[in-house]
Amino acid sequence: MSEVRAIFAPGGALSQSLPGFQPRPAQQEMAAAIADLKKAGAQLVVEAETGTGKTFAYLAPALLKGGKVILSTGTRNLQEQLFHRDLPRLREALAPQSVAALLKGRSNYLCIQRMEQSVRHPVDADEALLDQLQTVRDWANRTKTGDLGELTALPEDAPVLPRVTSTIDNCLGRECPHYEDCYLVQARKDALEADIVVVNHHLFCADLVLKDTGFGELIPAADLIVFDEAHQLPDIASQYFSDTVSTRQVIDWCKDIQLIVKTSVRDARSLSQMADQVERGARDLRLSFALDPERGNWRQALDNDGIAKAASRLGDLLSRAHAMCKPLIGRDKELDLGFERLELIRKRWELLQNTQVTGYSYWYESTARHVSIHRTPLSVAEPFGRQLAAQEAKWVFTSATLTVNGDFRYFNERLGLAPERTLILDSPFNFKQQAMLCLPRYLPEPHERGMPHALADIVRQVVAHNTGGTFVLFTSHRMLQLVATILRDELSRPVLVQGQTAKRELLNQFVEAGNAVLFGTSSFWEGVDVRGDALRCVIIDKLPFSSPDEPLLQARVEDAKLRGMDPFATIQIPQAVITMKQGAGRLVRDVHDHGVLIICDNRLVTRGYGSTFLASLPPMQRTRSLTKALTFLATAQESEVKDEIAAVESSSPSE
Incomplete structure (x- = not known):
């Protein structure tokens, strides 16, 4: 454990190898807790708030541990970021001899057999699909990995993709004439031989339940398994036990x-x-x-x-x-x-x-x-917990949002976890100076007809005071479209609406513009990292309770009632709190960020459960005055410009 702490200390291996690295106590504590896991089957659950550096905190002990390590992320985008950006930096500094592999699900790899079948016998193929098939063939002559993520010439939902990839149902396995050249087989072989394997939660759960991903041989041999963005895991696991x-x-x-x-x-x-x-x-x-x-x-x-x-x-x-x-x-x-x-x-x-x-x-x-x-x-706690108990690995579950009012119970119970230790690591950001939470007065109730126009008016006022970018996050596509329709042609800056292009491209446009307004729903509430002027204000339309007619929620609510529990308090509030924390977490991503979070829902003040939401949010300044929040937004931008000028001047050579 002392070895891990020394790596993060001033003058340690990371300070010497990574320009600009700043030691963080929370990062040290998390890394030491992971290194201290000794017993097979031990579980550690860590809420590491934004800015604590949790990625390096689990990568360092993973690299030093030796043996087999599996790192699982919430999405493929995060998986690629971890493998191509974060892991190489630490591996070079701490364990250059270690071997890492990236493993995705089978639908991410070209199937040579199905591609050739589609070329020879194109069933129901129109001209557009034939053009896409030719694009795939041209790329197939160049690729070394067969990873379709390289094929940027086609959209992610291109109709040709199911025809040139395999599923567990149609894969011929060893009977395939192209088995020796199979890209998926090679990726699995690389994963088996690697010290560290980077996967995603969907892939992990598919293997756990379906035994299809091909790294089933890895799990029993793994010494350490880390789930990043672990708050997504219960819902993803439920899909695979369905x-x-x-x-x-x-x-x-x-x-x-x-x-x-x-x-x-x-x-x-x-x-x-x-x-x-x-x-x-x-x-x-x-x-x-x-x-x-x-x-x-x-x-x-x-x-x-x-x-x-x-x-x-x-x-x-x-x-x-x-x-x-x-x-x-x-x-x-x-x-x-x-x-x-x-x-x-x-x-x-x-x-x-x-x-x-x-x-x-x-x-x-x-x-x-x-x-x-x-x-x-209705619950994956029993089957998921049973699968974990059958393995000899040590388990780490981490995310910026796992607790409800400082309590891990909701997360642990959903997965059937019994952790030996839990940690809450506070963000190093100075939220009281960097951010303000505004709960505007005099708003309609979320369900009232005047709400779209009230939201549009708040966006107008924010744009008038904000020289940077603005996220407007919605809990429904319907409300997004209503407000976007009102404002689309009247704002004098780029207006980006979820759905008009791919998420990654939309985000690139937002960052490049520097002062855009982006209207988004669930996919922009998490996994989005925009720093600096490009994002200065986050507006949330209402508390993110799941729709009461959502069938899985209905069934869980009914089950809770039969067991004599309060479903609103035990299911709906905890779920909404974690989602709210994710949305609020888009605002401050760096020690130099300043901004305003505006939540347009009176229930935070008028309902007793509002205090549970407020207690779970970062300790920002708080106000009910939109005017005060807009003033903070304008003055924070001015002070940050001065800070940046001062920083540049102080770093210049003295005359």
Whole structure:
């Protein structure tokens, strides 16, 4: 432990190797706590607020520990940032001999077999898709890793991507003629041989439950497993302990069967015709729902005759296709694999129709083209906790937002954790000087008709006083669109609206502009790091309670009531507090940042639970006067300019 502390001390290895490195007590304490984990299965939970330097705090002991280390992040973007930026800097300083690997899920890697199939037999391919396929082929001749993240010429949702990547369902494994050249196999091999493997929560949970990611051999051998942005883990884990069938999944199976009949089992034309019927049945199911995308209760949806009939018909078609496939087993490897996929889909579909089983939430989610049906356990604490107990590794869970009013209970109970130690590490930022929280007076209630115009008026006033950038964060797309429509053509600076382009590009435009106004929903509440003048004010429209008709929440609320608990206090408030902390955390990202956080919800003052939210936010100055907040915003910018000038002058050579 003393070795780790010495690394972070003044004059230590990091001060000598990293220009501008400043020792931070909180960083030392976290690193020492990780290094002090000795017993197999030990758990450490750390809330490390913004500015504590938690990334270096877990990387240093991970590099010094020896043995196998797995680092899991909340998103692929953070995964790449950790692997390409943060890890190389510390590895060079502390353990240049260590080997690191980046491992993503199979859908991130080019599948040579499926690409060649699509080129030879392009099923239902229009001109645009053929152009995309040519782009992939050209890139395939140059890539060394097969990581589709390199292929920036295509959008993230390009229709060609499912046709040139594999799934657990359609991968041929060792039977594939391209197995020796497979990019996914090579990435897994690199991960097995590495000392440190960087993954993401989706990949980790997929392996934990599905045993599909290919690093299942790594988990039992790992000495240390660290989850960064761990607040996301309970919801991500619940996805992987769920049973799901989507019309996209069914239609993909149909297209693969049609291709197999066209190329390998040419005399089984009746199977291709059957696949056509199954595909129509899946599309009819989607058409039985409302045209606009929505989420809802699957139990209640089945009370609708149209949906119930479409669901029953799809089940019958899946059974008929299963019976038709069975006699063909053994004729073709890909067809055998297709049969196994169909069997799994059919069994899951039967589970999803039996909605009387308790302990689960049955829900659906529709997009413009597809609908997915889910059976999600109300709690993953038991299965997730059991998986952790089966491993010999030491576990670290860290995030800037894990507690509710200083208490870890909500987070720990959701994952079934029993940590030996918990730590709350305060931010080194001087929030009282750097930031102000404003709860404006005289606002309508969040649900009232005048709220969009009240929000628009606040944005106007902020823009008039703020020479830097502004985030306007919403809890719903509907409110975002209402306010954006009011202001889009009247603000004299760039107005960026979530959805008009990819998130990364939108963020780049925001930073480059320096004084833009960005309207965003959930994806901009976390994982966004904008420093300096580019972000001076964050406006939040209301407390981020989940929609009461959200089916999984409904089921958890009902379950809490049956157990004699107060669901609002034990589920809804803690969840909203953690989300609010994430949104508020966008404002101050550096010791030189200054700004104002404006929360436009009277309930922070008029409801008893408001104190729980306020106690969980950073200790900023507080006011109910918007005028005072705007004055702080203007004067803070002036003082920061003076500080920057003074810093430049003091660093200049003396005459």
